[in-house]
Amino acid sequence: MIKGQFPLERFKSVRTPFYYYDLELLDRTLDALQAALAPTPEYRVHYAVKANFNPVILSRIAARGLGADCVSGGEVKAALQAGFKASDIVFAGVGKSDEEMILGLEAGIARFNVESEAELRVLNDLALERGKRAPVSFRVNPDIGAHTHAGITTGLAENKFGINYEQLIPVIRTALELPGIEYKGLHFHIGSQILDMSDFVALCNRVNSLTEELRSQGLPVGDLNMGGGLGINYRHPNHLPIADFEGWLGTFRRFLHTEPGQLVHFEPGRSIVAPCGSLISRVLYVKEGTVKRFAIIDGSMTELVRPAMYHAYHRVENISSDGPEILYDVVGPVCESSDVFAREEALSECRRGDFIAIRSAGAYGEAMASQYNCHRLPEALY
Numbered sequence: 001m002i003k004g005q006f007p008l009e010r011f012k013s014v015r016t017p018f019y020y021y022d023l024e025l026l027d028r029t030l031d032a033l034q035a036a037l038a039p040t041p042e043y044r045v046h047y048a049v050k051a052n053f054n055p056v057i058l059s060r061i062a063a064r065g066l067g068a069d070c071v072s073g074g075e076v077k078a079a080l081q082a083g084f085k086a087s088d089i090v091f092a093g094v095g096k097s098d099e100e101m102i103l104g105l106e107a108g109i110a111r112f113n114v115e116s117e118a119e120l121r122v123l124n125d126l127a128l129e130r131g132k133r134a135p136v137s138f139r140v141n142p143d144i145g146a147h148t149h150a151g152i153t154t155g156l157a158e159n160k161f162g163i164n165y166e167q168l169i170p171v172i173r174t175a176l177e178l179p180g181i182e183y184k185g186l187h188f189h190i191g192s193q194i195l196d197m198s199d200f201v202a203l204c205n206r207v208n209s210l211t212e213e214l215r216s217q218g219l220p221v222g223d224l225n226m227g228g229g230l231g232i233n234y235r236h237p238n239h240l241p242i243a244d245f246e247g248w249l250g251t252f253r254r255f256l257h258t259e260p261g262q263l264v265h266f267e268p269g270r271s272i273v274a275p276c277g278s279l280i281s282r283v284l285y286v287k288e289g290t291v292k293r294f295a296i297i298d299g300s301m302t303e304l305v306r307p308a309m310y311h312a313y314h315r316v317e318n319i320s321s322d323g324p325e326i327l328y329d330v331v332g333p334v335c336e337s338s339d340v341f342a343r344e345e346a347l348s349e350c351r352r353g354d355f356i357a358i359r360s361a362g363a364y365g366e367a368m369a370s371q372y373n374c375h376r377l378p379e380a381l382y
């Protein structure tokens, strides 16, 4: 099996488990993204900070001149500290607190992605109290993925995210009348780890018909934010280390109708940072069960929760050994049956002390680490 290249000598002096970030791969990923963006100057990217807010990673992305997509006041602060300009920060979230909205207003962020009329009215009041106008886009729930037809509304009303189709036009009219609000555009985000481009085609079709309807009613559309969601290849991190930014943006170029000069924003998170991160652990014990062989490692769901939380697949490699491969269930020490990284995964024969790399862990890994079982938060090596 072809394995990733890791600086094992440097690993020996670091306490496991820790995150290792390959910054050279992050740079190549950002190069690929920027090359895919270059032909369309109206296309702008805001990195979704929630995927990874490690300050080294954040400032490396900020240095490229990308914007930041934040989902909390804490993320807005982290983005500002990392060097993102306030005028390049957008702020989404279904439950923004007053404190968070005030922080955004005072920093002068580019956009509040508003998800309800109630939120709009609170933001209007907070802006007026400060003699400001809040720049607002509405997050629309386009009901993509769950259904295939426009106008199926059963799922919309119950969904926590976004404003549903029926309420959108009235809420835009309200926004145009509120003195503390500046209406700027529409926002969409249909999900994550999407590899089937037809989901994005469906989104484009939905957005095209929506913008047509707004125009026919004499309402402004403003700019469009098509969200994030581009997936990566978790199975083959060594062969396919960079997400298909070209295919993704090309889908929008082909299917999304825009007016000349109309800006289109994107908010990729996972596709930028997932490939460059690995969780590095050591084998503690190899245990022969009745029907299984377990490699018990010191890394766990407290450093990387995705397998336990979403049954997510991450490739696992024994990077200390090139020996013959054996099937293992790779498990952590936490007192939960779900603390399992891989089942029946072929690894080079494991011995106590071997380094185990859990690949493609740069997104929703370190960012979701917890201290459950009194574990320490993992450190990072670059």
Ligand SMILES: *Cc1c(COP(=O)(O)O)cnc(C)c1O
Pocket: 048, 050, 051, 069, 071, 092, 189, 191, 192, 193, 227, 228, 229, 230, 267, 268, 269, 270, 271, 363
């Ligand atoms: C999580 C999120 C993103 C990023 O999604 P990825 O799948 O990591 O690209 C973008 N926009 C919004 C509003 C989000 O909540």
